Amino acid sequence: MIKYATFFILISTGIFFFTSCNKTDPNCQISTSCNTEKIDSGDVTINISYQAGQPGVPVILYDGYVEDNVILWIDTLYQSNITFYLPVGKRYAAEAYYVTSKQTIVALDGNKLKDNTNEECNTTCYQFPTVILDCEKL
Amino acid sequence: MKYIFLFFIIFASHFCISQVGESSKTTKQIKIVPTLSINNDFNLQDYMVGLSAGIEDLGFEWGARVGFNLRPFYKKVQIKSDNNIVRQYREQKYLISLDLDKRFLHFDVLGYKLQLFAGVRTGLLLGNYKGTKIDAEKFFVVAPFGGFCLNFNDVGYLKLGYMQFNDHLTTVSDSKIMLSGIINL
Numbered sequence: 153m154i155k156y157a158t159f160f161i162l163i164s165t166g167i168f169f170f171t172s173c174n175k176t177d178p179n180c181q182i183s184t185s186c187n188t189e190k191i192d193s194g195d196v197t198i199n200i201s202y203q204a205g206q207p208g209v210p211v212i213l214y215d216g217y218v219e220d221n222v223i224l225w226i227d228t229l230y231q232s233n234i235t236f237y238l239p240v241g242k243r244y245a246a247e248a249y250y251v252t253s254k255q256t257i258v259a260l261d262g263n264k265l266k267d268n269t270n271e272e273c274n275t276t277c278y279q280f281p282t283v284i285l286d287c288e289k290l
Numbered sequence: 291m292k293y294i295f296l297f298f299i300i301f302a303s304h305f306c307i308s309q310v311g312e313s314s315k316t317t318k319q320i321k322i323v324p325t326l327s328i329n330n331d332f333n334l335q336d337y338m339v340g341l342s343a344g345i346e347d348l349g350f351e352w353g354a355r356v357g358f359n360l361r362p363f364y365k366k367v368q369i370k371s372d373n374n375i376v377r378q379y380r381e382q383k384y385l386i387s388l389d390l391d392k393r394f395l396h397f398d399v400l401g402y403k404l405q406l407f408a409g410v411r412t413g414l415l416l417g418n419y420k421g422t423k424i425d426a427e428k429f430f431v432v433a434p435f436g437g438f439c440l441n442f443n444d445v446g447y448l449k450l451g452y453m454q455f456n457d458h459l460t461t462v463s464d465s466k467i468m469l470s471g472i473i474n475l
Contacts, residue, residue, distance in 0.1 A: 218422045245421035257368065259378040262421020285421075290366045290378055290461065 177273070186277035194265050194281030197235045198246045201289040207251075211287070214245040218260060240265050240281050248287035259287040321348040327355055327472040331453055335462045337361065342389060346474055348444050351393040351405075353472070357413075359385040364420055367459050379419035381426055383457065387413030393439055393447075407449055408436040415457060429458055435468055446473040 182188075200209050208228035213236065215222040224244075225236065238244065245262030268279040322345050329340040340359025347353070364380040371377045391409025398404070411433040417426030437451015449470040456464045 214421075219424075247421075255374045255376055257376045257378055260419070260421045261380050286366075286380065287378075290368055 180273035182272045182275055182277070186272050186275065187279070188275060188277060190267070191240065191278050191281060193237055193239050194268070194283070195235050196238050196244050196265055196283050196285065197233055198229075198248070198285045198287055199233045200229055200248045200259075200287050201250070202229060202232045210249040210251075212247045214247070214262075216243050216245070217262065218245050218247065238265060240267060244283070244285065246285040246287050248289075250289050257289060259289055261285040261287050319349045322346070323348060324475045325353060325355065325472050326475060327357070327470050329357060329359055330469040331359070331455065331466045332469075333463050333466045336365065336457070336459075336466075337363075338383065338385065340385065340387070342387070344389070346472070348474070353389070353391050353393075353409075355389045355472075357385075357387045357389065359387055367461060379422070379426075381417050381419050383415065383417040383426070385413050385415050385431070387411050391435070391449075393441070403441040403443070405439040405441055406436070407439045407451065408434075410434050411453065411455070427458070431456060437468065444474065446471065448472075 196213070198211060198213065200211060202209055208230045210228050211226070211234070212223055213225040214220065215224050224238075229248075241264075243262060243264045245260065248259045250257040250259065263283045263285060265281055265283045268281040269276050270279065271277070325342075325344055325346045327342045327344075329338075329342060331338045331340075338359045338361050340357050342355035342357030344353060344355030344357075361381075361383040364382050366378060367381045368376050368378045389409060389411050391407050393405045393407045395406050396403065411431070413431055415429040415431050419426065433453050433455040435451050435453035437449060440448040440450075442448075447470075449468065449472065451468050453466045453468045454464055455466050
């Protein structure tokens with residue numbers, strides 16, 4: 153009995169998803185906040201662990217993966233984050249170096265800056281693309 | 291290795307125990323059915339979810355399942371790479387697993403059929419990191435587990451137990467809670 157009930161629930165859920173996704177309301181209206189023009193650049197924010205009064209944290213921003221070694225920016229940060237305006241559709245990576253007398257922790261993160269979109273009435277709306285690279289110390 | 295040995299001792303000993311206690315009532319027969327299961331393994335620091343498919347012998351009450359488990363998020367991990375260098379990555383983990391387990395004993399608790407179970411999860415632990423092409427080091431894992439199994443008339447099982455899973459991360463405890471739902475097809 154439980155077996156049949158489980159199959160019934162699975163099949164019903166599947167039918168619901170397949171039939172409900174393609175319907176478009178004929179009275180659907182696009183909101184005024186919907187931007188239909190593609191945005192070619194966005195914000196890449198690097199977050200690091202920094203406390204006021206402490207030594208700065210060396211940070212490197214790479215185009216692509218770290219191994220590609222294409223450095224976009226390198227500096228020592230005296231704040232907990234920094235933001236760059238960069239082209240969409242590319243991958244970025246960041247490294248932060250936390251140096252103490254005992255050890256150096258190299259915190260790495262990377263991600264692709266993607267289009268930030270949502271659908272309204274079968275129309276693609278573009279929002280400002282952002283990505284956060286989390287290089288905060290564990 | 292010692293866990294595999296321990297598992298086989300438990301596995302083999304049960305056949306002796308069950309034959310002593312139950313052979314007078316019925317003669318057990320192998321009755322194998324296909325199964326699907328959803329696995330959840332977690333502690334306060336980590337979580338893995340997975341799907342498995344395999345077989346369950348309703349006669350001798352053992353099961354074997356092949357599965358794929360993953361950590362559904364990126365977790366910060368620190369790997370000591372040199373004497374003074376620690377590399378911190380955001381890591382995703384995957385486990386291709388083979389589960390072997392055995393149910394034993396029967397209890398009636400408030401009308402529910404409860405059993406104990408013990409077994410072992412073996413498999414290959416893989417992972418990748420954000421921002422680099424380097425993959426996490428691969429490990430062969432052997433994780434013994436055991437706990438309580440709620441038996442829904444041999445149609446499905448809900449297993450809650452403890453798993454000793456060494457994922458080679460210093461920031462994550464090896465002790466994990468496992469919660470699995472298994473359905474016989």
